[in-house]
Amino acid sequence: MTTRSASILKPLVFCASLMPVVYLLWQVYLTVSGQTNVLGADPAKTVVQFNGEWALRFMLLTLAVTPLRLLLGWVELARVRRMLGLFAFGYALTHFGTYLALILEFEFSELGAEILKRPFILVGFAALCCLVPLALTSNHLMMRLMKRRWRLLHQLVYPIAMLQIIHLFWLTRSDYAEPIAYSVVFALLMAYRFIRWRQRQSGMAQA
Amino acid sequence: MLIKKPDGFKPSEITPEAVYLQRRAFIRGAGLGLGAMLLPGMGMAAIDANVPVRDITRYTGARQASTLVPDWLHKKVSQAQPSRHLAQEAVTPWDIVTTYNNYYEFGTDKGDPAENASDFRTDPWQVEIAGQAEITGSFNLEDILKPHDLEERIYRLRCVEAWSMVVPWIGFPLADLIKRFKPTSKAKYVRFETLFDPKQMPGQRSRFAALDYPYREGLRIDEAMNELAFVGVGLYGNAMPPQNGAPLRLVLPWKYGFKSIKSIVKIEFLERRPVSSWECSNPKEYGFYANVNPQVSHPRWSQASERRLPTSLFAPNRRPTLMFNGYGDEVAHLYAGMNLRNDY
Numbered sequence: 291m292t293t294r295s296a297s298i299l300k301p302l303v304f305c306a307s308l309m310p311v312v313y314l315l316w317q318v319y320l321t322v323s324g325q326t327n328v329l330g331a332d333p334a335k336t337v338v339q340f341n342g343e344w345a346l347r348f349m350l351l352t353l354a355v356t357p358l359r360l361l362l363g364w365v366e367l368a369r370v371r372r373m374l375g376l377f378a379f380g381y382a383l384t385h386f387g388t389y390l391a392l393i394l395e396f397e398f399s400e401l402g403a404e405i406l407k408r409p410f411i412l413v414g415f416a417a418l419c420c421l422v423p424l425a426l427t428s429n430h431l432m433m434r435l436m437k438r439r440w441r442l443l444h445q446l447v448y449p450i451a452m453l454q455i456i457h458l459f460w461l462t463r464s465d466y467a468e469p470i471a472y473s474v475v476f477a478l479l480m481a482y483r484f485i486r487w488r489q490r491q492s493g494m495a496q497a
Numbered sequence: 498m499l500i501k502k503p504d505g506f507k508p509s510e511i512t513p514e515a516v517y518l519q520r521r522a523f524i525r526g527a528g529l530g531l532g533a534m535l536l537p538g539m540g541m542a543a544i545d546a547n548v549p550v551r552d553i554t555r556y557t558g559a560r561q562a563s564t565l566v567p568d569w570l571h572k573k574v575s576q577a578q579p580s581r582h583l584a585q586e587a588v589t590p591w592d593i594v595t596t597y598n599n600y601y602e603f604g605t606d607k608g609d610p611a612e613n614a615s616d617f618r619t620d621p622w623q624v625e626i627a628g629q630a631e632i633t634g635s636f637n638l639e640d641i642l643k644p645h646d647l648e649e650r651i652y653r654l655r656c657v658e659a660w661s662m663v664v665p666w667i668g669f670p671l672a673d674l675i676k677r678f679k680p681t682s683k684a685k686y687v688r689f690e691t692l693f694d695p696k697q698m699p700g701q702r703s704r705f706a707a708l709d710y711p712y713r714e715g716l717r718i719d720e721a722m723n724e725l726a727f728v729g730v731g732l733y734g735n736a737m738p739p740q741n742g743a744p745l746r747l748v749l750p751w752k753y754g755f756k757s758i759k760s761i762v763k764i765e766f767l768e769r770r771p772v773s774s775w776e777c778s779n780p781k782e783y784g785f786y787a788n789v790n791p792q793v794s795h796p797r798w799s800q801a802s803e804r805r806l807p808t809s810l811f812a813p814n815r816r817p818t819l820m821f822n823g824y825g826d827e828v829a830h831l832y833a834g835m836n837l838r839n840d841y
Contacts, residue, residue: 330607332660333808392810393813400799408796408797466705
């Protein structure tokens with residue numbers, strides 16, 4: 291039973307993770323073909339925002355895998371962690387790519403100026419850059435080769451999530467309810483890790 | 498004082514819609530091999546110059562707005578006359594003007610105000626006149642509007658978020674309103690306030706709002722008396738839709754959109770400069786003057802260019818932003834000798 295549920299889990303999560311991008315492509319198709327769509331008067335901005343939001347959501351989902359696995363005792367969950375992480379990277383890359391293509395229209399000279407002048411873009415860009423080595427070393431081979439250093443490198447994921455949240459806070463103009471909600475989720479996930487770390491410390495001290 | 502008067506544009510000089518659409522389609526077709534990328538109902542609108550202001554068919558795509566508007570106001574708006582302030586540009590379609598709004602009292606997404614303000618009650622409505630003026634007190638909207646003949650002005654609207662529109666407003670000069678209350682010599686500034694009604698305005702109930710409600714705005718008295726400063730009571734031949742600031746709002750085309758305060762309930766004449774809401778929430782980002790200025794960049798948005806709505810996915814419709822949003826002839830003298838980098 292366990293192996294079968296595990297074999298279904300991966301493709302299931304894969305398909306579910308593609309849903310946002312499928313929805314977006316559908317809306318883009320509707321826009322381009324002149325039909326009613328949800329992208330609104332400024333579709334480029336909507337598309338960029340949409341990808342950014344999903345990048346953060348997938349980041350938090352990735353960080354939720356380990357706590358959920360331990361709390362629910364659902365061991366197979368660990369098998370989708372890398373996939374969710376790669377989707378987080380994929381949406382972040384699409385977020386940046388659509389910003390570059392649809393907002394800046396590939397004017398790279400402007401990109402440099404924008405990144406330097408606008409701190410929230412700098413923060414988001416830093417988060418994306420830090421995600422690159424994680425994505426590149428996410429395969430089994432790199433895991434084996436890097437051994438302990440792999441763990442160390444992949445702990446970058448925590449500051450990256452923090453940068454993403456700062457990015458969102460910084461660009462929010464009026465109502466902080468949404469970034470606060472994401473922060474609370476992030477804080478809970480981190481608190482769980484902290485508590486477990488404390489427990490292990492005291493466990494080691496006793497032993 | 499001699500003020501150079503700009504040449505007014507006749508409505509007949511505005512590009513007819515058919516020509517405009519053809520040109521856009523051609524540009525798109527040539528550039529991308531995609532001819533039909535316009536959003537539904539979002540094609541560039543135009544104004545039929547042969548049809549009077551009161552006739553809704555004058556505007557492509559316009560619809561009758563809220564049914565909550567009292568009859569007297571409908572009638573008054575329908576008597577509006579064209580003015581000489583008619584920007585020679587294709588107007589932004591009704592659908593966009595009425596669904597793409599920054600009105601945080603009704604929600605922070607652009608589409609929220611249209612949804613959440615649909616049954617906003619603007620009748621009865623009172624406006625309080627206070628401060629350094631001979632005539633003060635509370636006035637019914639009808640009495641506020643009664644002596645004024647309404648006119649249509651087509652103005653560019655530039656948002657601080659670097660998008661812009663062209664809107665056919667209906668209203669009357671702010672100067673005419675101010676004169677009636679006889680501000681005294683101590684009246685150096687005018688302060689405006691939006692309705693505070695958390696029951697009707699969900700944004701005012703939010704605990705995490707960056708703005709401290711009620712929304713407040715201010716002008717120097719000479720800015721307020723400038724011929725371009727306009728009190729809007731309608732747009733597109735209609736009474737003002739609630740999401741656009743019904744029943745009366747400011748329209749200050751040479752300043753960023755947030756200066757054009759909506760749903761005004763109080764006008765106060767002051768000796769000292771008031772602090773506006775955005776300035777109060779974030780003084781580094783938002784100044785008191787907030788004149789459109791491509792040279793002074795905002796920390797979040799470069800102000801050098803703007804995206805004229807509607808944009809399409811692959812054509813951001815970007816254009817350079819003009820100093821004072823292109824209204825320098827009328828307003829630049831107000832700021833002579835000032836360093837607009839400091840007084841942003």
